Amino acid sequence: MSTRQIFGSLACGAVLLTGVTACSEEPADKPKTSSSGSSNSDKANGAPNTETPPAELLNLGVEQGQAGDFDAAKATFEKVLAAEASNKFAWFNLGFIAHSRNQSDEAVSNYDKALEADANYKPALYNKAIALESKAPTTSMDIYRRVVSIDDKSSTAYLRLGILLSQSGDDKGARDAFRAAVRLDSGLTSAVPAKYRAGLTTPSSAPADR
Structure with missing residues (x-):
């Protein structure tokens, strides 16, 4: 299954000021993943890595979000960030969850984190503009x-x-x-x-x- 970076976007889900909906771009690039899937310590110890790769966690969070389980999705995206602190897709999705809950300050903060990773990331820019x-x-x-x-x-x-x-x-x-x-x-x-x-x-x- 191909990796999907975002499960929703206020550009797709929110209501415009005039009452119509619209979609933002789909991100073209993929999140960074480990090329080996194993940590250095695992290799040194000869033990298999049992941690879920960030790309798989991202997919899981997308599926949870699409199913409406925002609490589980939020926890999953936070796990992605524990492994990859600058993952713009995880930050964007956390922003989307906060925004969907009318937590606009938290949403903007999360969109800003996504933009720190990629200043031209259009979905985060677009949704930040909506929030403001x-x-x-x-x-x-x-x-x-x-x-x-x-x-x-x-x-x-x-x-x-x-x-x-x-x-x-x-x-x-x-x-x-x-x-x-x-x-x-x-x-x-x-x-x-x-x-x-x-x-x-x-x-x-x-x-x-x-």
Whole structure:
């Protein structure tokens, strides 16, 4: 079975400010794993290693999370971090669990740990921006701008940025963001506030990955 790094994402599971859902990217790379599966002490003692490799623990945590057992998943991801303290996927998943429980400060802290391991890890950036929309909208907007600078096809980041810009009174910036979102995915048109829909162009091609 192939390794899956995340079991959920608020980009997929959360409700946008306008009431639609959207998905973030799927991570392209795989978590680091031991090439041998044995520790140095095991080798020295000639004993087999009975510890579960981090990659297998990550898979287990994903399965537990997908089954809705967040307590077990949290404990499993913590075991991953005990072996690999900078595993961005484990930190991201812990952030997702905290975020799903409305523990926004803990979620942001965990997303930050993921970003310490990979400053351009888009799912963590995206979900951190979601977590900060209410309490720190300016920071959230800055993060969405960073997301689209990393991936200019992030249609939902443009959409959420546009909503925050609209709420801040920046109608021009909001209109530009909404135009970019709809250009990438015409299916988001209905999520754009009505007053901004006039003049939006929608492509005939299939929606881009969000």
